[in-house]
Amino acid sequence: MREILGRRRRLLSRRNGGKPEMLGAALTFATAWQWPVLPGVAPDPQGRARCACPDPECTVPGAHPFDPGLLAATTDERMARWWWTNRPTAPIILATGGAAPCAVSLPAPAAARALTALDHMGMRLGPVIASPTRWALLVKPYSLEQLGELLYAKDFVPGSLRFHGEGGYVALPPSETGQGGIRWERAPLPGSAAPWVPDVEAVVDAVVEALTRTGVSAPEL
Numbered sequence: 001m002r003e004i005l006g007r008r009r010r011l012l013s014r015r016n017g018g019k020p021e022m023l024g025a026a027l028t029f030a031t032a033w034q035w036p037v038l039p040g041v042a043p044d045p046q047g048r049a050r051c052a053c054p055d056p057e058c059t060v061p062g063a064h065p066f067d068p069g070l071l072a073a074t075t076d077e078r079m080a081r082w083w084w085t086n087r088p089t090a091p092i093i094l095a096t097g098g099a100a101p102c103a104v105s106l107p108a109p110a111a112a113r114a115l116t117a118l119d120h121m122g123m124r125l126g127p128v129i130a131s132p133t134r135w136a137l138l139v140k141p142y143s144l145e146q147l148g149e150l151l152y153a154k155d156f157v158p159g160s161l162r163f164h165g166e167g168g169y170v171a172l173p174p175s176e177t178g179q180g181g182i183r184w185e186r187a188p189l190p191g192s193a194a195p196w197v198p199d200v201e202a203v204v205d206a207v208v209e210a211l212t213r214t215g216v217s218a219p220e221l
Helices: 002-012 022-032 077-086 108-121 144-152 200-213
Strands: 037-039 047-051 092-095 102-107 128-130 134-139 162-164 169-172 183-186
Touching: 022 037, 022 077, 022 092, 037 077, 102 108, 102 200, 108 128, 108 134, 108 183, 108 200, 128 169, 134 200, 144 200
Parallel strands: none
Antiparallel strands: 037 092, 092 169, 102 134, 102 162, 128 134, 128 183
């Protein structure tokens, strides 16, 4: 069923000769789901592995905000429409935290094995975003204090886990970045309502247990 839904989402998100319809996706996130978004930098056309931003050592090429900055993220339909009408191929960046979902990400190979383990454990997950290098599990908004208490209570937390909370961001499908395409590994169910996402405690507990149980020592990436 997940594979069928995933294929359906990919087909629905591609029009005009197979090119991703970024404007439609951006409007869904901003207006239907009330997720604050803004355009990303996009990869350097002279070398897709590089970023078009001024930093030659950029570690997330094309997959971050630059101009406008992160604080410009909005759910306003007119602004989103203006941005992606003028920059139709710009990556879609979600500003995490506040009223928007946060995320927990880890390297792609470890994430794939962890999701398999979570399925066997019967863990209910929300949408999962996949890039060629990292996957991000969307979770409910959390505070720094809440995250700090959660991590402090753990005997071990893989250093490769990253937490995208207030002031953070993640690239959303169907963006194209310098690291490759962004896609749904676990797509939201079709419909206009914002997708359900789990609590961060449940996800961190399950991911750490899954990585420990499967013997996956996720690399520090």
